[in-house]
Amino acid sequence: MIDQPKILIIDDEPLMRISITDAMIAEGYEAKGVESGREGIDCISKGKYDVIITDLKLPEVDGMEIVKASLKYSPKSKVIMITAYGSVDTAVEAMKQGAYDYITKPFSMDELLIVVRRLMEFRELEYENIKLKSEIDIKYAFEGIVSTSDKMQDVLEKVKVIADTASTVLITGESGTGKELIANAIHHNSSRKDNPFIKVSCAALPETLLEAELFGYEKGAFTGALKQKKGRFELAHTGTLFLDEIGEISPAIQVKLLRALQERRFERLGGTETLSVDVRIICATQRDLKTEVKRGIFREDLYYRLNVVPVHIPPLRERKEDILIIANSFAMKFSAQNNKPIQGISDKARELLVNYPFPGNVRELEHAIERAVILGNSREIQPSDLSDDILAFYNKDFKASMKVSYSEPLPEAIEHFEKEYIAKAIEEAHGNKTRAAERLGISRKTLWEKCKNHGLEKQQK
Ligand SMILES: Nc1ncnc2c1ncn2[C@@H]1O[C@H](COP(=O)(O)OP(=O)(O)OP(=O)(O)O)[C@@H](O)[C@H]1O
Ligand SMILES: [Mg+2]
Structure with a gap:
């Protein structure tokens, strides 16, 4: 089902803002009114609005900026610009910049509602189109990208x-x-x-x-x-x-x-x-x-x-819901490629995977599963088939080596941890900067900069 349409109203004149908001709610839309362009952009960057009705003239951040923000954060939203009587040039400019329509002051609420209703019809059509399309080709086009997280x-x-x-x-x-x-x-x-x-x-x-x-x-x-x-x-x-x-x-x-x-x-x-x-x-x-x-x-x-x-694209550790379904799809892929029948991943191995922070993200997961499929001896992937890094994450020594004393504020603690983490990676890579950077999931240049900041230069080769 298509969701209830959402409308954002940006106008610094309270009377105008409130009457538009009320009219939209009465029409059955979910509507929110804000009084400044800044608040408007904040809303646009956080929520999905089908229609944004904004006054062109706003103090500080004006309607043109709203059009830009909408294109940037929410390209699907349609912007209706409210312009002053006689300012056709600016209205045309707004349309060029990407506004969908404009309405000139003074206008009746009915006029505005006609514009909004037309837009909503268009939205439903678009929705139907997308639905149809998604059934036909998106399934193929996006099949390489496995995910379930919001x-x-x-x-x-x-x-x-x-x-x-x-x-x-x-x-x-x-x-x-x-x-x-x-x-x-x-x-x-x-x-x-x-x-x-x-x-x-x-x-x-x-x-x-x-x-x-x-x-x-x-x-x-x-x-x-x-x-x-x-x-x-x-x-x-x-x-x-x-x-x-x-x-x-x-x-x-x-x-x-x-x-x-x-x-x-x-x-x-x-x-x-x-x-x-x-x-x-x-x-x-x-x-x-x-x-x-x-x-x-x-x-x-x-x-x-x-x-x-x-x-x-958020890192894998911020969308842990994706770990297991991606892992399963890799398990199937490598099982077929290597002619090794694998039924799945054991509960314990799943637990390790879900809790591991994957600094190398999906690529690291891909390599871990490929290796587990090739080297494993049982029908299910076992913890022992997983990489040393994943296992080491649970290693007591590793945990103990993180000296947690709560004696310093979090930012300093993070700094110290980062330093130790990098030093350990360099040590384990026997000073090979490229390998250490790979392991840390950062570029060589970033590693170099971080080493410099932490005074770790001498440890590199
Ligand atoms: N959601 C996903 N589903 C399935 N496979 C994925 C997914 N995300 C990434 N991969 C696979 O993970 C590997 C790394 O992806 P990709 O090369 O696109 O990452 P990248 O962000 O470009 O990495 P880098 O910054 O190192 O270049 C590829 O083999 C890719 O097919
Ligand atoms: Mg790449």
Whole structure:
């Protein structure tokens, strides 16, 4: 069943706000009124509203900002803008920015209700469409993504809504959470699905090679450029370009990328011809780019270009409901692949899995189950088949090594724990920084920074 429609009303004039809210409730909608744009954005970022009715003129945060916030946090919501008499230009501008409709003051409640009712009919139609579609192809398109948690369902819901738009998507999440899987799902559920899906791993390449990879080069552009080569932007024409680990790119590449994104134009290295492409951009990072912007490491203008539609994938430990169903699906997959009949996972092994924090997220779970299926001797996966890390988590020594004295406030305790945790990982990896970072589920660069902050540099090789 389709839920009761929810409406948010943002207006600083109390009389207007209350009368609209009351009229919407009388019509059978769930309605909430707030008096400032700031409160409005807060509501939009937290709840799902089908319709947002906002005054254009609000102190501090105005109606245009509400449209932006709605596109960002709740792209399915439809915004109706209330504008002053005679301000058609601003109304048109609001529609360009993404508002769904507008209504000019003074208006009667009936006029507004007609607009809202039309929107609701549209919503029901959309719902029917989605339902139909979901029965036909979403089952296939999303079959790679196993989940049951509300948090992941919200992510998938958002993915379905934004897939077939041209919007740039920024996927964030820790290592192994499924960022690439989501990027794939977005492409394969867009009308570009039969066109190229091109991936660039930005962290894997040094600056000059990355530039050549992205934009291509002309023959003779540099030593070794024996013939012309097309870049990934060109190869992705009419399709999707997936820029993985975007947080790792150097300032020089950031500038070039910004221009290519703004204008969808660029030149090959050593070339003079300006090429223009039609490419949908999806990028992913484990980093908190906003913090990187504050720290001056990532360009703010590029950040806003990329963060049009943010999709955050929560770490597995924050959606523990997913652990066992993903584990089961991996168990089935690896059992079939390796021709080893496995009936399932024993109760004790399930308990260990559910309680383990999975710093390497789904990828770590995948490897743990693959290993358990290959090495195990019984029909059910047993605790002893699980990885040392999962077992060590229960190891008494490990627990005892965490000196808990409650003598310091939580932030300091967390700092100390982090230091010990990192030092232990480095020690166990015999000083191999790459392996330690993998184990901790963070990038090498993040590990390096954390070591520096904790004064652990000397322990690394
Ligand atoms: N919900 C899920 N259901 C099934 N498999 C999943 C799910 N999430 C992730 N995986 C699997 O886990 C592995 C890691 O996923 P993916 O490569 O997409 O993660 P990532 O976030 O891009 O990681 P990294 O930051 O390290 O690049 C892949 O093999 C992927 O198929
Ligand atoms: Mg990835």
